[in-house]
Amino acid sequence: MDIHEHQAKDILAGFGVPVPKGGLAYSPEQAAYRARELGLPCVVKAQIHSGGRGEVGGVKVCKTEAEVRDYAAGLLGKTLVTKQTGANGKVVHRLWVEEATDIAQEIYLGFVLDRKSERIMIVASGHGGMEIEDLAHEDPDSLVRMVIDPAAGLVDFQARELAFRLGLKGKQIGQMMTTLRACYRAYRDMDAMMVEINPLAVTGAGDLVALDAKMSFDTNALFRRPQVAALRDPAQEDAREAMAADNGLAYVGLDGDIGCIINGAGLAMATMDMIKLAGGEPANFLDIGGGASPERVVTAFRTVLSDPNVGVILVNIFAGINRCDWIAKGVVQAYKEVGLTIPVVVRLSGTNVEEGRRIIRDSGLPLISADTLAEAAEEAVKARPQPVAA
Incomplete structure (x- = not known):
């Protein structure tokens, strides 16, 4: 789960990272008031879950209240398309107004999970x-990488070495050590997946200040981080993924037309590969999870059908904790409740598979059964609505 810049700064400041003063604004008048509070000049920033805002007009230094008001009026409600948002972009619903900073140098600082070493890695650049x-x-040579031993945590000699390698001197070394320790604690204690400060500015007075910040969190750990879960902004998420998250489903929207309802992430990935191999395009990744009730299956169908591009649905279940008869009942229930008009391919295997197949067979509904994954993928591709020839 991603959060906004101002939320990340608030968290990091609580751990000891120095950040500029600022305030939220939801209207041009509120933005002008924030500027008056902070003093001019100030910086007005669009708050969306994306980097590269400055390149598309989402960040501006304003010298007068009138300039702040006019810029905010043009930015609020605007869709910004950056390299990270995709073609649909993200709509600006809030702004962050921040005091201007005298910048002498900009530093990149990031904490990420390095899956190869199974450690937290610091990535930095001058x-x-x-x-x-x-x-x-x-400039690949400018990147400094440093792995943190989870048993020892971030130790002082590592922090000092990083500061030296970035060319910092005097009091800046101590400030960098404080910032590094704070970022590491925030990453560790908040179940983060990424902490990024870009830029970490060296001011004209020689101090370090975090001018921008990003944090991403492990969605699977949100149950124990309610203070983080409360920061979620559904308006910045894909509408389909937001709907799935609200119903406890693991869903990722894609660009194809074959909707997938599957149990288990590995099986879901394999199913998408088989769809591609058969010449089709999956519309989503959806893991219905273990122990899925018929009601949960119905919810999964509604979620998949929220994508208007879906022209056929492929249900692929390998039942262990699940039961094929539960899934079959859910498919039949969903077909009737949702009023399905598109083809549905069902492949069941595992616990109570014969009962599940009997329920599908005796339902009297035009459901397409398949015995193997390869057969199911081929049937789904064949059942897709064909484009009308010109």
Whole structure:
């Protein structure tokens, strides 16, 4: 789960990261009031779950209240399309108005999970203000990577070494050590998946200040982090994924037309591969989970059908904790309740498979049964609505 810049700054400030003063604004008048509170000039920033806002007009230094008001009026409600949002972009519903900072140098600082070493890794560069992908491509030698031993945590000699390698001097070394320790604690204690400060600015006075911040969190750990879960902004999420999250389903929207209802992430990935191999395009990743009741299956159908591009649904269940008869009842119930008009392919295997197949067979509904995954994928591709020839 991602959060907004101002929320990430608030969390990091609580752990000891220095951040500029700022305030939220939901209207042009409120933005002008924030500017008056903070003093001019100030920086007005669109709050969306994406980097690269400055490149598309989402960040501006304003010198007068009138400029703040006019800029805010043009930005609120606007859809920003960045390299990270995709073609649909994200709508700006809130702004962050922040005091301006005298910038002498910009540093990139990120904490990420390195799956190869199974450790938290610090990635830093003395050339901040750019996206990490651009940094890695344009100036790979500037990147400093450092792995943290989970048994020892971030130790002082590592923090000092990183500060030295970034060219910091004097009091900046101590400030960088404080910032690094704070970011590490925030990452560890909040079940984060990523903490990024870009840029971490060295001011004209020689101090370090986090001018921008991002945090992403492990969705599976939100049950024990209610204070983080409360920061979720559904308006910044894919509407289909927001609907699925509200119903406790693991769902990722894709661009195809074959809707998938599957139990188990591995089986879901394999099913999408088989659809591609058969010449089709999956519309989603959906893991219905273990112990799915008929009611949960109905919810899964409604979620998949919220995507207007879906022209056929493939249900692929390998029942262990689940039971094939539960799934079959759910498919029949969903077909009747939702009023399905598109083809549905059902492949069942595992616990109570014969009973499940009997329920599908005796339902009297035009459901397409398949015995193997390959057969199910081929049937789903064949059942897709064909484009009308010109």
